[in-house]
Amino acid sequence: MSELLDLAGIFVFALSGALMGVRKRLDVVGMGVLAEITALGGGVVRDLILNVRPIAFQSLGYVLVPVAATVIVFFWHPHVARVMPAILVLDAAGLGLFCAVGTEKAMEYGLSPLHATLLGVTTAVGGGMLRDVLAGEIPTLLYDRQLYAVPALLGSGVMAGLSSYGLHGWPATLAAALLAFGLRIAAMRRKWRAPLAKGIGE
Template sequence: MESSPLLLWFDLTGVFFFALSGNLLAARKDIDITGGLVLGLLAGLGGGIIRDVLLGVTPLALARPVYLIPPVVAAVAVYLIGPMVHRVSTLIVVFDAAGLGLFCTFGAARALDHGMPVASAIGLGVVTAVGGGLMRDVVANEMPAVFSGSNLYVVPAATGAGLAVAAVETGTWGPITATALAAFVVAFRLIAWWQQWRVPLQMRGWTVRDLEVLRRRERSVYGRPARGGDGDDAGEAPGPGGRR
């Protein structure tokens, strides 16, 4: 399965989407194109590298130089097209969700391909999906989406990884199934973000009002989406040179 063209193309697509989210986050924070490329590399390749190190194999990002192409293309695309983008925060979440859907399913499938048991494969699928985004957000001094507490992030990834493992184990894994599962995770994540679905807080004494106060203080890009044209996304067109 590792040498499958399907796995390669989906993996590269996931790298590209995550790299786009990293470069858009850099633009949102007025980081230059070099810093954007670094955030794109962390977001696009970080999760896969962590997964492969845990599997005890040479990371695909190091074994195949083709994995370096999507982050570079993403950096150039954001630099050239960025000035025409008016809702940067929304795009960051959308591209992040796309990478999440692709990585959780194919990360789990790759883990099974290396002989991991079902539970470990699901865990590695989640690590693949959230690892790069976590590194991107920490380096950019942004509250990581996995810790934001405002919406579901790990749950869609774990669901996608579990369904991918079930598909592989039942022999139904293939291009159509893989695409459908990735699309399901993307839709799950975006609906959860838009509707602000939450899991229970760590301490029962905390209230939703407390959470709202914390989120207003943090101004996380993964917070409540703007509605009606106002909020964080409104007027987000980058200025000269792609900055805002």
């Protein structure tokens, strides 16, 4: 079940990476690279920090799902773009899932709650940051004006806290993921923004 949820999150993130490739007028190879990086980058960075073999290199599905997303966007990107609001909702779900799962894995490998929280955020937003760098964009993480990293930080913090008190498994993961998901959705609908430095206008 957890692998299916992982693959669903990877698929949604890969769609956003491939769509970035379309907007940047990249060919199918460039689209595929952005899809793979967006979907797998955060998890690979997390596993390398934990000094374990990245799960993306243990299961063929983790590589093939972004390829499938690339093919879909390559042939039907106008249709995919039209359902972008729904994709953003799924992206928020993937954000919540990945920050919770990443934090729990870090805790299992003996990291402190603070470090596990940071690694959970890395799992959730790392792929998008690498995508933006490769596409020549300022990473969203550096100007979190739409509250993307903040929900991941909150969800990761809650997951680390629950794990510290011995609460593991899918109930804890679901609670932390739903918290991050709910905050991200609320931020999108209510147009919440992170504050700028004093004296700087919008």
